Amino acid sequence: MSSALEKAFSLIEYLAQNPHGSSVSSLSEALGQPASGIHRSLKMLEELGYVRQLDQGKHYALTIKLSALGLSYLGGLGLNDVTQPILDKLAEQTEELIRMAIIDGEHLVWVGVSQGTKSGLKYDPSSEQGQTAHFASSASGIALLATMSDEEAISKVMKQGMTRDGQGSGAPMTIQQLLDVLGTTRKRGYSINCNSFLDGMAAMARVIYDPVTGKPFGTVSIAGPAVRLTKERMDTFEKRLERASKELSEASRASNYFKHLEV
CATH class of the missing domain: 3.30.450.40 (GAF domain)
Known part of the structure; x- marks a missing residue:
């Protein structure tokens, strides 16, 4: 698994446990990754429709897309x-x-x-x-x-x-x-x-x-x-x-x- 993919999934897993959103600094501290790398991963996930910005970009949260995929799979x-x-x-x-x-x-x-x-x-x-x-x-x-x-x-x-x-x-x-x-x-x-x-x-x-x-x-x-x-x-x-x-x-x-x- 590539490093970029690992980092993206670690972000998704963390945000799934924090549905009200997290800041880049909080994510960086929790995941032990540089804030610059966290920001790049978030932007990639945002472009793919899995992450959205809250309060003018201060926090990030998952969109409903991942939940919909999970429900579709279980269904x-x-x-x-x-x-x-x-x-x-x-x-x-x-x-x-x-x-x-x-x-x-x-x-x-x-x-x-x-x-x-x-x-x-x-x-x-x-x-x-x-x-x-x-x-x-x-x-x-x-x-x-x-x-x-x-x-x-x-x-x-x-x-x-x-x-x-x-x-x-x-x-x-x-x-x-x-x-x-x-x-x-x-x-x-x-x-x-x-x-x-x-x-x-x-x-x-x-x-x-x-x-x-x-x-x-x-x-x-x-x-x-x-x-x-x-x-x-x-x-x-x-x-x-x-x-x-x-x-x-x-x-x-x-x-x-x-x-x-x-x-």
Whole structure:
């Protein structure tokens, strides 16, 4: 991959996580690239229709073009068509936030969401859709790691990083803490965490398995404010979460995306 292409994609990825825009100086500092190079890359992306200027050129943000391409791609795969009704049903049953993530190469990416909370405290994950889940601190990441050997799980975490900016105080901070969490998760059959991904947030997650190969291809999770989503309340959701993971597994047969995973 050329250096120019790498720099352009790093800009796109950063701007995708900062939808309100960033200045050239902020981008330069965050990405460790000279401001002059950042400006050239932004101008190129602007000409291609992927970036636009805000407040008379002081900040830059992504246009809707990239989002439209992503939605078009997902629509062609039939991914949302087959999974959204299942996510919506679980959200209605639990009145909490439901998310689905799928394995994409070395990453676990959030691709589906349904908000069951109608009022009161709620967590809005809109900025995380399409982003890579953090293995060590998210319930989805822990659920997936628990299907691996200790050695493979540790390798995944070390490659991504044990910690991330903004993670909760309850996230595992050492290899031994991570292994303890994975051991408990394997015995339980699904993950539970509190104040891990974020302080004040609790979540539980199950792995979704390919109905043909039996291999994991994603996760489904329930998340909400820790004061409401207590351990006792999560216990009552266990069977519903398990049923949703099985339904998503079967529904994957109807999506073009999952068919190529069976090869």
